[in-house]
Amino acid sequence: MPLAVNPGEKESRPRRERAHIKRFVARFLGSGPSRRPLLETMGALEGAWGYRGTIERAVSMGWLPDASDAAIGHSIEDVAGLYKDMIDGGERLDKHVSGRSAWWVIRSRRGLLIAVISVENEDLLPPEPMKIDYSSYLKEKETMTVLEYDFRGDRGLLHLSVDTFIDTGNIPYRGFRLYVVT
Structure with missing residues:
Protein backbone atom coordinates (compact mmCIF):
# COMPACT_ATOMS: atom_id res chain seq x y z
CA MET A 1 0.00 0.00 0.00
CA TYR A 83 24.00 8.32 -22.35
CA LYS A 84 21.23 10.03 -24.31
CA ASP A 85 21.69 7.70 -27.29
CA MET A 86 21.38 4.64 -25.04
CA ILE A 87 18.21 6.00 -23.45
CA ASP A 88 16.63 7.15 -26.71
CA GLY A 89 17.49 3.98 -28.63
CA GLY A 90 17.11 1.52 -25.77
CA GLU A 91 14.31 -0.57 -24.38
CA ARG A 92 13.42 -1.23 -20.77
CA LEU A 93 13.75 -4.98 -20.28
CA ASP A 94 13.03 -5.55 -16.63
CA LYS A 95 11.93 -3.90 -13.41
CA HIS A 96 11.95 -4.95 -9.76
CA VAL A 97 10.20 -3.22 -6.86
CA SER A 98 10.45 -4.15 -3.20
CA GLY A 99 9.56 -2.40 0.04
CA ARG A 100 12.89 -0.54 0.16
CA SER A 101 14.23 -0.36 -3.38
CA ALA A 102 13.38 -0.39 -7.06
CA TRP A 103 15.61 -1.11 -10.02
CA TRP A 104 15.27 -1.49 -13.76
CA VAL A 105 17.37 -2.32 -16.81
CA ILE A 106 17.54 -0.51 -20.15
CA ARG A 107 19.39 -2.25 -22.98
CA SER A 108 20.71 -0.54 -26.09
CA ARG A 109 23.25 -1.43 -28.77
CA ARG A 110 26.03 0.08 -26.65
CA GLY A 111 25.22 -1.82 -23.45
CA LEU A 112 23.04 -1.62 -20.35
CA LEU A 113 21.83 1.08 -18.00
CA ILE A 114 20.84 -0.29 -14.59
CA ALA A 115 19.17 2.23 -12.28
CA VAL A 116 18.58 1.61 -8.57
CA ILE A 117 16.60 3.90 -6.26
CA SER A 118 15.67 3.91 -2.60
CA VAL A 119 11.91 3.63 -2.05
CA GLU A 120 10.31 5.61 0.76
CA ASN A 121 9.08 3.40 3.58
CA GLU A 122 7.55 3.84 7.03
CA ASP A 123 10.74 2.80 8.82
CA LEU A 124 12.96 5.18 6.80
CA LEU A 125 15.28 2.28 5.96
CA PRO A 126 17.75 2.37 3.06
CA PRO A 127 17.75 -0.38 0.45
CA GLU A 128 19.46 -3.58 1.44
CA PRO A 129 22.67 -4.22 -0.51
CA MET A 130 21.97 -6.35 -3.60
CA LYS A 131 23.95 -8.31 -6.14
CA ILE A 132 22.43 -7.83 -9.58
CA ASP A 133 23.47 -10.40 -12.19
CA TYR A 134 23.27 -8.59 -15.52
CA SER A 135 24.41 -11.50 -17.71
CA SER A 136 20.88 -12.44 -18.78
CA TYR A 137 20.34 -8.92 -20.18
CA LEU A 138 23.41 -8.99 -22.44
CA LYS A 139 23.06 -9.88 -26.10
CA GLU A 140 26.62 -11.14 -26.30
CA LYS A 141 28.32 -12.87 -23.39
CA GLU A 142 31.60 -11.05 -23.01
CA THR A 143 33.49 -9.24 -20.27
CA MET A 144 32.07 -5.77 -19.79
CA THR A 145 33.15 -2.69 -17.86
CA VAL A 146 30.84 -1.16 -15.27
CA LEU A 147 30.72 2.53 -14.37
CA GLU A 148 28.85 3.50 -11.20
CA TYR A 149 27.39 6.99 -10.82
CA ASP A 150 26.23 8.23 -7.42
CA PHE A 151 25.83 11.82 -8.73
CA ARG A 152 27.88 13.30 -5.91
CA GLY A 153 30.99 13.63 -8.09
CA ASP A 154 31.89 14.60 -11.62
CA ARG A 155 32.82 11.16 -12.90
CA GLY A 156 31.64 7.60 -12.64
CA LEU A 157 33.51 5.06 -10.53
CA LEU A 158 34.97 2.33 -12.74
CA HIS A 159 34.45 -1.25 -11.54
CA LEU A 160 36.77 -3.85 -12.98
CA SER A 161 35.22 -7.26 -12.54
CA VAL A 162 35.66 -10.75 -13.86
CA ASP A 163 32.04 -11.68 -13.25
CA THR A 164 28.67 -10.25 -14.27
CA PHE A 165 27.45 -9.05 -10.87
CA ILE A 166 26.89 -5.51 -9.69
CA ASP A 167 27.15 -5.08 -5.93
CA THR A 168 24.98 -2.09 -5.06
CA GLY A 169 26.64 -1.61 -1.68
CA ASN A 170 25.11 0.92 0.65
CA ILE A 171 22.71 3.22 -1.16
CA PRO A 172 21.40 5.77 1.35
CA TYR A 173 17.73 6.29 2.15
CA ARG A 174 16.29 8.46 -0.66
CA GLY A 175 19.44 7.76 -2.66
CA PHE A 176 19.97 6.41 -6.18
CA ARG A 177 22.66 4.95 -8.40
CA LEU A 178 23.16 4.37 -12.10
CA TYR A 179 25.33 1.53 -13.37
CA VAL A 180 26.46 1.68 -17.00
CA VAL A 181 27.59 -1.63 -18.46
CA THR A 182 29.48 -1.30 -21.77
Whole structure:
Protein backbone atom coordinates (compact mmCIF):
# COMPACT_ATOMS: atom_id res chain seq x y z
CA MET A 1 0.00 0.00 0.00
CA PRO A 2 1.51 3.37 -0.98
CA LEU A 3 2.39 5.73 1.82
CA ALA A 4 0.78 9.13 2.01
CA VAL A 5 3.86 11.33 2.09
CA ASN A 6 3.80 14.97 3.06
CA PRO A 7 6.31 16.67 0.77
CA GLY A 8 7.46 18.78 3.72
CA GLU A 9 8.60 22.34 4.01
CA LYS A 10 9.98 24.06 0.93
CA GLU A 11 13.51 24.15 2.31
CA SER A 12 13.55 20.71 3.94
CA ARG A 13 16.20 18.08 3.19
CA PRO A 14 13.54 15.38 2.46
CA ARG A 15 11.91 17.64 -0.11
CA ARG A 16 15.22 18.26 -1.89
CA GLU A 17 16.05 14.54 -1.82
CA ARG A 18 12.66 13.72 -3.36
CA ALA A 19 13.24 16.31 -6.08
CA HIS A 20 16.55 14.64 -6.98
CA ILE A 21 14.89 11.21 -7.12
CA LYS A 22 12.17 12.57 -9.39
CA ARG A 23 14.74 14.16 -11.68
CA PHE A 24 16.75 10.92 -11.78
CA VAL A 25 13.64 8.85 -12.55
CA ALA A 26 12.51 11.36 -15.19
CA ARG A 27 15.86 11.02 -16.96
CA PHE A 28 16.51 7.28 -16.62
CA LEU A 29 13.17 5.41 -16.36
CA GLY A 30 11.75 5.88 -19.83
CA SER A 31 13.45 4.68 -22.97
CA GLY A 32 12.76 4.85 -26.67
CA PRO A 33 9.32 6.26 -27.54
CA SER A 34 8.07 5.96 -23.94
CA ARG A 35 10.28 8.82 -22.72
CA ARG A 36 8.53 11.75 -21.08
CA PRO A 37 10.03 15.24 -20.93
CA LEU A 38 11.58 16.25 -17.62
CA LEU A 39 9.38 19.32 -17.32
CA GLU A 40 6.29 17.12 -17.68
CA THR A 41 7.35 14.86 -14.81
CA MET A 42 8.17 17.62 -12.32
CA GLY A 43 5.48 19.84 -11.00
CA ALA A 44 3.92 22.37 -8.73
CA LEU A 45 3.35 19.73 -6.03
CA GLU A 46 7.02 20.13 -5.14
CA GLY A 47 6.95 23.89 -5.62
CA ALA A 48 9.24 23.16 -8.56
CA TRP A 49 9.25 26.46 -10.35
CA GLY A 50 12.42 27.21 -12.29
CA TYR A 51 13.40 23.78 -13.63
CA ARG A 52 13.89 25.07 -17.17
CA GLY A 53 16.37 27.65 -15.92
CA THR A 54 18.42 25.05 -14.04
CA ILE A 55 18.71 22.96 -17.21
CA GLU A 56 19.80 25.88 -19.38
CA ARG A 57 22.20 27.59 -16.94
CA ALA A 58 24.23 26.66 -13.87
CA VAL A 59 21.85 28.24 -11.35
CA SER A 60 20.03 26.71 -8.44
CA MET A 61 16.27 26.76 -8.12
CA GLY A 62 14.60 29.12 -5.70
CA TRP A 63 13.92 26.31 -3.26
CA LEU A 64 17.24 24.50 -3.83
CA PRO A 65 19.60 27.21 -2.58
CA ASP A 66 22.33 24.78 -1.53
CA ALA A 67 25.18 24.62 -4.06
CA SER A 68 25.73 20.89 -3.44
CA ASP A 69 22.07 20.19 -4.23
CA ALA A 70 22.34 22.19 -7.43
CA ALA A 71 25.49 20.22 -8.33
CA ILE A 72 23.59 16.92 -7.94
CA GLY A 73 20.91 18.16 -10.34
CA HIS A 74 23.56 19.18 -12.86
CA SER A 75 25.35 15.87 -12.47
CA ILE A 76 22.11 14.01 -13.28
CA GLU A 77 21.66 16.14 -16.40
CA ASP A 78 25.30 15.70 -17.47
CA VAL A 79 25.19 11.90 -17.11
CA ALA A 80 21.83 11.75 -18.91
CA GLY A 81 23.45 13.70 -21.74
CA LEU A 82 26.37 11.26 -21.91
CA TYR A 83 24.00 8.32 -22.35
CA LYS A 84 21.23 10.03 -24.31
CA ASP A 85 21.69 7.70 -27.29
CA MET A 86 21.38 4.64 -25.04
CA ILE A 87 18.21 6.00 -23.45
CA ASP A 88 16.63 7.15 -26.71
CA GLY A 89 17.49 3.98 -28.63
CA GLY A 90 17.11 1.52 -25.77
CA GLU A 91 14.31 -0.57 -24.38
CA ARG A 92 13.42 -1.23 -20.77
CA LEU A 93 13.75 -4.98 -20.28
CA ASP A 94 13.03 -5.55 -16.63
CA LYS A 95 11.93 -3.90 -13.41
CA HIS A 96 11.95 -4.95 -9.76
CA VAL A 97 10.20 -3.22 -6.86
CA SER A 98 10.45 -4.15 -3.20
CA GLY A 99 9.56 -2.40 0.04
CA ARG A 100 12.89 -0.54 0.16
CA SER A 101 14.23 -0.36 -3.38
CA ALA A 102 13.38 -0.39 -7.06
CA TRP A 103 15.61 -1.11 -10.02
CA TRP A 104 15.27 -1.49 -13.76
CA VAL A 105 17.37 -2.32 -16.81
CA ILE A 106 17.54 -0.51 -20.15
CA ARG A 107 19.39 -2.25 -22.98
CA SER A 108 20.71 -0.54 -26.09
CA ARG A 109 23.25 -1.43 -28.77
CA ARG A 110 26.03 0.08 -26.65
CA GLY A 111 25.22 -1.82 -23.45
CA LEU A 112 23.04 -1.62 -20.35
CA LEU A 113 21.83 1.08 -18.00
CA ILE A 114 20.84 -0.29 -14.59
CA ALA A 115 19.17 2.23 -12.28
CA VAL A 116 18.58 1.61 -8.57
CA ILE A 117 16.60 3.90 -6.26
CA SER A 118 15.67 3.91 -2.60
CA VAL A 119 11.91 3.63 -2.05
CA GLU A 120 10.31 5.61 0.76
CA ASN A 121 9.08 3.40 3.58
CA GLU A 122 7.55 3.84 7.03
CA ASP A 123 10.74 2.80 8.82
CA LEU A 124 12.96 5.18 6.80
CA LEU A 125 15.28 2.28 5.96
CA PRO A 126 17.75 2.37 3.06
CA PRO A 127 17.75 -0.38 0.45
CA GLU A 128 19.46 -3.58 1.44
CA PRO A 129 22.67 -4.22 -0.51
CA MET A 130 21.97 -6.35 -3.60
CA LYS A 131 23.95 -8.31 -6.14
CA ILE A 132 22.43 -7.83 -9.58
CA ASP A 133 23.47 -10.40 -12.19
CA TYR A 134 23.27 -8.59 -15.52
CA SER A 135 24.41 -11.50 -17.71
CA SER A 136 20.88 -12.44 -18.78
CA TYR A 137 20.34 -8.92 -20.18
CA LEU A 138 23.41 -8.99 -22.44
CA LYS A 139 23.06 -9.88 -26.10
CA GLU A 140 26.62 -11.14 -26.30
CA LYS A 141 28.32 -12.87 -23.39
CA GLU A 142 31.60 -11.05 -23.01
CA THR A 143 33.49 -9.24 -20.27
CA MET A 144 32.07 -5.77 -19.79
CA THR A 145 33.15 -2.69 -17.86
CA VAL A 146 30.84 -1.16 -15.27
CA LEU A 147 30.72 2.53 -14.37
CA GLU A 148 28.85 3.50 -11.20
CA TYR A 149 27.39 6.99 -10.82
CA ASP A 150 26.23 8.23 -7.42
CA PHE A 151 25.83 11.82 -8.73
CA ARG A 152 27.88 13.30 -5.91
CA GLY A 153 30.99 13.63 -8.09
CA ASP A 154 31.89 14.60 -11.62
CA ARG A 155 32.82 11.16 -12.90
CA GLY A 156 31.64 7.60 -12.64
CA LEU A 157 33.51 5.06 -10.53
CA LEU A 158 34.97 2.33 -12.74
CA HIS A 159 34.45 -1.25 -11.54
CA LEU A 160 36.77 -3.85 -12.98
CA SER A 161 35.22 -7.26 -12.54
CA VAL A 162 35.66 -10.75 -13.86
CA ASP A 163 32.04 -11.68 -13.25
CA THR A 164 28.67 -10.25 -14.27
CA PHE A 165 27.45 -9.05 -10.87
CA ILE A 166 26.89 -5.51 -9.69
CA ASP A 167 27.15 -5.08 -5.93
CA THR A 168 24.98 -2.09 -5.06
CA GLY A 169 26.64 -1.61 -1.68
CA ASN A 170 25.11 0.92 0.65
CA ILE A 171 22.71 3.22 -1.16
CA PRO A 172 21.40 5.77 1.35
CA TYR A 173 17.73 6.29 2.15
CA ARG A 174 16.29 8.46 -0.66
CA GLY A 175 19.44 7.76 -2.66
CA PHE A 176 19.97 6.41 -6.18
CA ARG A 177 22.66 4.95 -8.40
CA LEU A 178 23.16 4.37 -12.10
CA TYR A 179 25.33 1.53 -13.37
CA VAL A 180 26.46 1.68 -17.00
CA VAL A 181 27.59 -1.63 -18.46
CA THR A 182 29.48 -1.30 -21.77
